[in-house]
Amino acid sequence: MYPKEDRERILADWQESGLPRAVFCALPGRPSRQSLRSWQEQAEAGLLDVPKRKVRGRVEHEKHARYPGETKAEAVALLGKGMRPADVARRLGVSSGAVVLSWKAKAEAARMASKEAPMPKKENTPAAGGDDARIAELELQIAVLKEIIRDPKAAGPESLSNRRKVELGEKLRRDSGLSLKELLRALKISKSTYCYQLAAIRTGKPSAEAREAAVLERVRHAFEHSKRRYGYRRVRASILAGADGLEPIRVSETEVRRAMRNGNMVAKRTRKTAHWSSYGGEVDNRPANIPLTESGVHDFSAPAPGLLFVTDVTEFKAGGKKVYLSPIIDCFDGMPTSWESSLRPDSVLCDTSLARALETLSEYSCPTVHTDGAMVYRSNSWKELCRRYGVRRSMSRKGCCPDNARAEGFFGALKEEFYNGRDWSGCPPKRFVEELDAYIVWYRDERLKAFDEDGRVVYDTISGRRKRLGYVA
16 A cells, blocks of 8 residues: 555656556556556545646647747657657657657757768867868869869769769879878768779779660660560570570669660550350260369369370451461470461361371370360361370360460460561461461470479470470480
8 A cells, every 4th residue: 555645756757757657557666557547536536635746848838839949859858768759749748749750850860960060170270271271172173073074974073973983083093193082072972882883993894884785785686586575574584595696694684674664675465355256056065174173273284295285276367368276285385286277267277286286196195185165176077086096185164264274375475476466457368377387486496485493483495495304306
């Protein structure tokens, strides 16, 4: 049980501190929050006479009135002791903790400004010595400005790059014999930056401007080499691997993205919606959807080439006619194993492309071919071809395009990189098919693709990767 005098003293300490009840009671030697609350109720009832203590810096603030300097100084001092801004505001009668923080920021800014201000001259320094120092300072500035004037692109020391400042400083040191300390002050550059740039100059490292120009030129070459089809990832992979026909160089992703942005290099990505459909109704029972797993997600991966194929038919318009493409895609790495083009989306188109793909396999292979529910994949000729080569048929669910996502992905890349964004109205179908064949060959043999190998992304061509893994000679 606390005596009356102790209760009155503790209440006065609490009011003077300006701390919340919970924070004050957590201090060593303080009562519990329940006890302090009951004492406060006793004081309000007049049972306790709590002395009014004057808190240093505390003011009775009126609206729109300025806080005195003493209050601001006391607030900054309390913050320096670790008190929270809200507690300081409550203790000193300030409107909010944000106001207290603004005073602290202004005080720190004033302190930093005072450190940067020039030191006053000592009274015992001779006047002649001060004049000599001032003259030497002016001569240094004049020497720097003379060198800057010779550079028509420079408006002052601040406009020079760090490398140019170092080149200028080294020239002044040779010609004028100035010390490094004087040069650093005149050129407004730190010693560490000066030494770093000086080492780069001595070792022949190109400047930032030269490096940026070289990267821009190399990125533009790689972008044009891809026929303006690559984004920044494949452009960088092409440069690192030397796939653009030049010597490989190390370049970061940031440098490539900056160069493509500054050089206005953007791969065309214009999407168009096709309205053609080969669905002709449910004429027989659909084969099993083999890539569909129990979790409801398709697994279009294959451990080796020739085990799982996907195929579909897509439509193009060229020279006022429609051209149809039927490729056979190997799910091992996305290689277009075979393809056929025609002016008619019939069974001959699809059967021919499948037969060419199956002829490349060994006699004892038993591949799976996954298709959608189009009529051409339910024809007797298609079924007979699959039976003759021992092919397991697999078919998507009705009206579910994601079930054949691997084929749709190939069509998406083909149309974005080859077809969309170009005017094919004056191109005869025969010439269009020739250019289409050339693109698919480039896609198979030259286009860089990202492969996941042991958790690491590796960029390589499809044909090159098969040779690297030993699947082809």
